[in-house]
Amino acid sequence: AQSVTQLGSHVSVSEGALVLLRCNYSSSVPPYLFWYVQYPNQGLQLLLKYTSAATLVKGINGFEAEFKKSETSFHLTKPSAHMSDAAEYFCAVSDLFGNAGGTSYGKLTFGQGTILTVHP
């Protein structure tokens, strides 16, 4: 079974400060890892994903995350927070499975979410 733990349900930073959102996972197979962002009254949007290539993954809006197998972590960072980054962020894990059409992602298991607040 897979699981995801996001440390901190709420994170507050000042505009221009470093953003660090923590995610630890548990998986019995090599995982695929994702970060999604959810703005108020909108669906989830994919920020970035790790799919066993480079361990440092760059995503949209200046976010990046580093896969650390030894720490079973996939923390999300951004050097300088903007007001527009205020949203809820979800970390998710999936395994890989094969099907007739080739390989694909398995079921997504989400963390509890972290609400990011950015102060002026």
Add this chain to the structure above:
Amino acid sequence: SAVISQKPSRDICQRGTSLTIQCQVDSQVTMMFWYRQQPGQSLTLIATANQGSEATYESGFVIDKFPISRPNLTFSTLTVSNMSPEDSSIYLCSARLAREQFFGPGTRLTVL
């Protein structure tokens, strides 16, 4: 990419009634999913709906409570049956396209 719309965006319902949520995708997709996001909690997968086959439900979810239809490659419905206040949640539709999973804006359901 895929754009997903849901109807209704929100609703307030009386206990014992049923609500059907519609999900429309602007691309043809094989795999669609329904998630529930209870207040203050994360997303939980209810079921996977592939076109041409019966939906596959996750542990804790049953077809009688959450019947799903998948009549074609761009559309699905989820019905929340015999509702109780514990069903108050955001219900999200999702679709997989080109090895990426896209999400709709959700349906916010309140059951009184």
